[in-house]
Amino acid sequence: MIAKRALKTLEYNKIIDQVAKLCTSSIGKAQIEQLIPETDFEKVVELLEEMDEGLSILRVKGNVPMGGIFDVRPHAKRAQIGGMLSSTELMEIASTIRASRILRNFIEDIQEEDDIEIPHFIERKEQMPVLTALQHEINDCIDDNGTVMDSASSALRSIRQSLRSEEAKVRAKLESLTRGANAAKMLSDSIVTIRNERFVIPVKQEYRGHYGGIVHDQSSSGQTLFIEPEAIVQLNNEIQRLKVKEQVEIEKILLDLSLKVQEVSHEIFVVVHLLGEIDVILAKAKYGQVNKCTKPKMNQDGYIRLVRARHPLISRDEAVPNTIEFGRDITAIVITGPNTGGKTVTLKTVGLCTLMAQAGLPIPALDGSELAVFEQLFADIGDEQSIEQSLSTFSSHMVNIVDILSKFDASSLVLFDELGAGTDPQEGAALAISILDEAVGRGARVMATTHYPELKAYGYNRPGVVNASVEFDVETLSPTYRLLIGVPGRSNAFEISKRLGLNESIINQAKSFTGSDRHEVESMIASLEESRRRSEREAEEAHALLEEAKALHSELESKIKAYDEKKESLEKKAKEKARKIVDDAKVEAEKVIYELRKMRENASHIVKEHELIDAKKRLDNVSPIENPVLKKQAQIRERAQVLQVGDEVKVLSYGQKGTLIEKVADQEWIVQIGILKMKLDESDLEYVKPEKQKQTVTMANVKNRNSHVKLELDLRGERYEDAILKTEKYIDDALLANYHRVSIIHGKGTGALRQGIQQFLKGNKRVKSYRYGEAGEGGFGVTVVELK
Template sequence: MIAERALKTLEYDKVREQVASFCTSSVGKNAIEQLIPETDFDKVVELLDEMDEGLSILRVKGNVPMGGIFDVRPHAKRAQIGGMLSPMELMEIASTIRASRILRNFIEDIEQEETITIPHFVERKEQMPILTALQHEINDCIDDNGAVLDSASTTLRSIRQSLRAEESRVRQKLESLTRGSNAAKMLSDAIVTIRNDRFVIPVKQEYRGHYGGIVHDQSSSGQTLFIEPESVVQANNEIQRLKVKEKAEIERILLELSAKVQEVSHDLFVLVQILGDIDVILAKGKYGQANKCTKPTMNKEGYIRLVRARHPLISIDDAVPNTIEFGRDITAIVITGPNTGGKTVTLKTVGLCTLMAQAGLPVPALDGSELAVFDQLFADIGDEQSIEQSLSTFSSHMVNIVDILAKFDSRSLVLFDELGAGTDPQEGAALAISILDEVVGSGARVMATTHYPELKAYGYNRKGVVNASVEFDVETLSPTYRLLIGVPGRSNAFEISKRLGLKESIIQQAKSFTGSDRHEVESMIASLEQSRRQSEREAEEAHALLEEAQRLREELQERLRTYDEKKENLEKKAKEKARKIVDEAKKESEKIIAELREMRANASKVVKEHELIEAKKKLENAAPQENPVLKKQAQIRERAQNLKVGDEVKVLSYGQKGTIIEKVSDHEWVVQIGILKMKLDESDLQYVKPEKEKQTVVMTNVKNRNSHVKLELDLRGERYEEAILKTEKYIDDALLANYPRVSIIHGKGTGALRQGIQNYLKGHKRVKSFRYGEAGEGGFGVTVVELK
């Protein structure tokens, strides 16, 4: 267990107060006030994991429903010994049970969503006793304000109904007196009021005998008497009797509910404990969010690495972050430097962060921080001079140090502030070195601050010890509060004096007293400081570049993952769509084949030509159609594969035409575009037909297309159905041949064929108009058709 003295010295109680302010219940606040650092490694890791789960829930959900929780353990304890609970106490029990049910449902929802993993919260949810039945029984009898409801029992409802009726009659009777003919003269005020729990009226002193009855009170002047008239005494007595019955019934109901609380009192203790634990975990998470804290990694080796850590009790805007690392090869840090430079703050930052982590709290440092679990933590910080014990500053420090040296071991963190101060400098420095040797030699982790220049060389002469200092800006004559590990502090007295206007001659004379060795040491330290600043700047730049590279890498990985997912989904959809198309085509073709078989089987039935044509079209349409875009791409790829030197091509990426002049490989060609020669992949090339070849193809196509289509169609002697089919096909061919006008010869005959053809032409969308032929065109035996 961590010593109480160290907790007090490092002001750990102030951190607890800050965390407690984020609790939503008194149970959680009381638990935070008792929160102490753990020394068991597994327990510390578990506490930090719980806190991290709470942080995850807060990040995802924003808030957790924790309202309506009361510390009902005293109520349950009183119920255990047979006491009667008040309505308000019972209401608090019901509210706490309801809050637990809401919280349990909230955790179950997160568990089902699977957005985050919260095993510790799920475990606590499973441990929560389910007391919903008790909650409903209490809510059926008591409202949210702690009043017993009429519905608590039929007896209570009956009593209250009678009571309200009796009170109404008394009021009506008294109000009739206040409205009487002499009321204005005899009464101080025309109202009905209550004294001693009985209805009365205010009567002037001189008319007290007019109403008779009982005097219950009088005004401060004695001029008004509050009288219960004799006519309502019996009614008021009945009201009192009913109130006594009401009170007895309420007590019976409360005793009955208290007995039910007694039955589950142990479960209530467990429930409150679990709710308090969850409130504490969430308070830690909220504290971490508010103060930009992170979860540190824990180890058993005494290794400490705090990345840009801040003192927890200094506001974020004012605190100067420092990176502190030691505990493996280096087990001790000796910090030197001027007063008010931040040495003590650095010590307290390391000590407080260690205590916070061991208590399951996030620490005010960046991700990647690591802390050790220590069995003991000792701190000798501050001026603890005791007047009562007649101890000097040196003596009070030495008493504390003696106690530390008697108790520490290799699994301890020891913090010394101004070690050896308060006595002769030479003796104090010697004591400081000896004490450090004792503690460092035992394997403990040590941080110490000192003013003594003799300790500046301590880190160079001892294995496992490193010097450090707090930076001082000579230009502004103020500390920067930045910690420089590996660089001992140097005196800035001469530089400060010079900046403040001290004569140069005095400064030079003072330097002559210090000796050449001192000058060399100061110059060396100054050079180390300069090198340290430069290396830190370079490290920060490198870190920024590394972070940017990592961010870009993660972004590219995410894009690649998204691309792969989309590609896979599109392939699945395409395969599914293709399968459906093929299935539909199979079904349609099978249906058509079945119809054709039926036609063949029914030999007696005459199968018309247009029915066969329609069946053939259906069969052609049932086949899956190739995607025109994919077909075009395939044609481009096919053309690219057949390229040869001398071909004219279009470069797709540039939109320019060029000529192939050389083949580089199976998939690469050298193309000349104007005066430029470029090596391009064949997938970027599209074959372009020469103009002469295009014209020849077009002319051939036109000639072939038109050569078999005549300007007239002779239907004489055709059956009606065949004539209609031929007319339909002829009109389509004429439209494809771009004929503006055609003639259909149907003969005169009975006129049935002529009428049928003209009826067909009326319904054709591409027929502009039609007429009978002129005398030289065949007259009524020919229909001339104008096409659109």
């Protein structure tokens, strides 16, 4: 298991926060926040394969339908113990089930239509329970706003009809009072309002006795009383009675639906868990898409190869990519050089990329990168000085290093930053060398940074260890942040001082104090750096030439393949046409011979001269040599021998038409094909006779005739009979306009118009099928019709 201290030190939580923001549901976000790197090789490979499938889906489809998902596990749990769910909770359950159905259909479509392998998504789709029946039962009773509909039960419909009728009576009675002769004088305002769920009118204080009844409220000034007149008290009582009855019926409906949820509560838990897992996989894929990340190859050998890797928490525009490779012959890298050069960033890049890969996340590096699955990862990075524990920087680091040395083994990745810093340089360097020897000796993969010049020679006399440094540009006096493996760091103090204007005599005197050994080491490092730069330039040039050669080779291969396919196709067509001509000739010849035999056998029939001539002519026409089709082709070839500039020709090898621009040789022409100009042999060209302009009736006339037909018909507010007539005419118009799918908007309301329209569609022979609209199409307020 990866140490929590390493996760915190490398800021792994910041990566997780970025991925969590890409989740579409609270379920996925909660799972992402609990995501920790795996240490089992098979599990890591599986996580990365799932993520790669998500990337493939996003690349092909652009997006995945994951809307309408709620964490309904608390609802299912309460239903499981016999609780009654609210209409909103039931609506969320139906929405989540519907989201799972849409996702299943989406995966099935990819499985059937698209040429991508998604076995892990298919496995989850097959594990996902089908709860469509429960969704429909809830949707039949509760609308998208969480309101129990009249259609939920016949009793509820009857109660609400009575309730609306009573409310209408009360309003009519009160409105008659507000329009009375003295109403303007006695009422503060001629309106009907509601207080304490009872209809009232605003009466001035001095006229409260005129209407009698019950006072339910008064204005802040006390000048207006909201009175329920005595004449409507009984009517209001009836309304309250119906409301209580309505609430009882609603609770009965909700309890019945809650019991149905209880029956499938376990399946709901499974659906929510699988939706969360898919959301997590897609969030990882989206992170890779947004940050231009790739899936690394994984191994169990401790081998790390990062190709142009970037620190994932640094902007792509600012981060300098580096290629880092070690773990086989070389098991440790020691990076030396001054501060602010990027040593710590390099260290964190390797650590974070390893953690991300083991958590199934893509890494910010190019294709071809490879990482190892480590059972443990330790990091001692940054200044962790503790005032509370009275520990210095050196002591704080040493406490952490002691803990690391007591736990790591050969299957560990260990990262040391500024190893041995914070104490006497000579002692610190000696400790750093000893600690590195211990870590390398146990077989761990190690990366360390240090200031100490003594460690510059460490990689030269230790097997399996290599020196590295971060490049510094003396001209600009700034680091380039490029990692140079195999080259130890230089102090550059003399060069920097010279660039900043320090007197050269002072610099020369300083150099005399450093000793000949130091001069030789610095010269060696400078030579290594120059060799490195020259090798990189040559490698880049060679790579560019190789890529150019590959592109040219690929282009030639594709052209040769296209030519062979075209040649084979033409030969096949020619053979087929020749075979057909010969077969037709045989049939016609046999027919003529049969007729001549009949004439000969019929002794009473005298064969006239013109009949013989006619038969001979028929035989000549069916001869392949004299066949009209072949004659026409021969005539075209004959005409093609006399080509002129400006003639339209067909290029036989490409099957494309072009125009003759210029004759460059005896049998060669420059031909314009679209935007391309090509030099072609005359034998590859076939003359094309210019076509006369044809006066044809374009389809635009038909389109204009039907352009007034819309893709939807709005019937809201229409009476039933008028709506049916308009629907019938609209379907006729849509068929004439060649529409295959249209939408009929009837609204939700009581559902009477919707049922009538769908009953009409069911019996219409021109209707292939119909369904309710999806969430983005209007839901149950729209019927989508497929036409034959």
